[in-house]
Amino acid sequence: MEFRIETFATGHADVQKQSKVTTGAAYDKIAADVIAAQGAGMVFKGTPVFKPEVTAVEVQGASSTATLVDCLDITNWKPIIAATGADAAQPGQVLRYVVSATAVKTQDSAWRISEYTPDRSRTC
Template sequence: MSNFEREAVAKGTDLENYASTEALSKFRSDLAHMKEQRTVIRGELGHDAKVTSLDAVAKLPTATIEDCVDLSKWQTIDTRTNKVLPLPTNQPRRYVATATAEKWPNGWMVTDYVPDGARTC
């Protein structure tokens, strides 16, 4: 397992270059929750993303991307005790997340991101 640790901060990620205000606010909300809970993430988050639809000729080109998110090498650590917190029992280790992206003048931007823990992969 990698010792790479992720803190609950977006500094240095340049996310505003890749995510619209709505998608970025969801991400920042998740980070704020982690910071409030005093947790960090350690390990690797797996992805297997595929474009499932693409409208490249529309006035505003749009793509839908489905990703198989893999949490099997991902750990949430309590920063007060440095102990691993178990995932909720109803949290699958692999689940589908769907992103919507639009081609803006500066490149592709994620406009929405919806994890779906009910859909395993």
């Protein structure tokens, strides 16, 4: 996820780096989030904390998937208005929440996140 931190810190996605860690819906979602942040003039400073755990692996022939659950902590990852340096965090924003994800093993034998769903109603 280092790529995602860098992407949001600069406001510019590196498509090659993004395609090494994401695919499908996850790739599209991150790209849309970057475009929305750019449109709002936001960048992110600091570092989120990831603690993913693999909860299931399914192998079916050449196709493999893994299910992951993470407690994402964004306490030290702050949205900032790039032009002014002003804090752009929403009041009452949940700073620790559960993210569920699916990873797929691709043709080049690399694992890539294909889907992820943040659930801000499930704090951790």
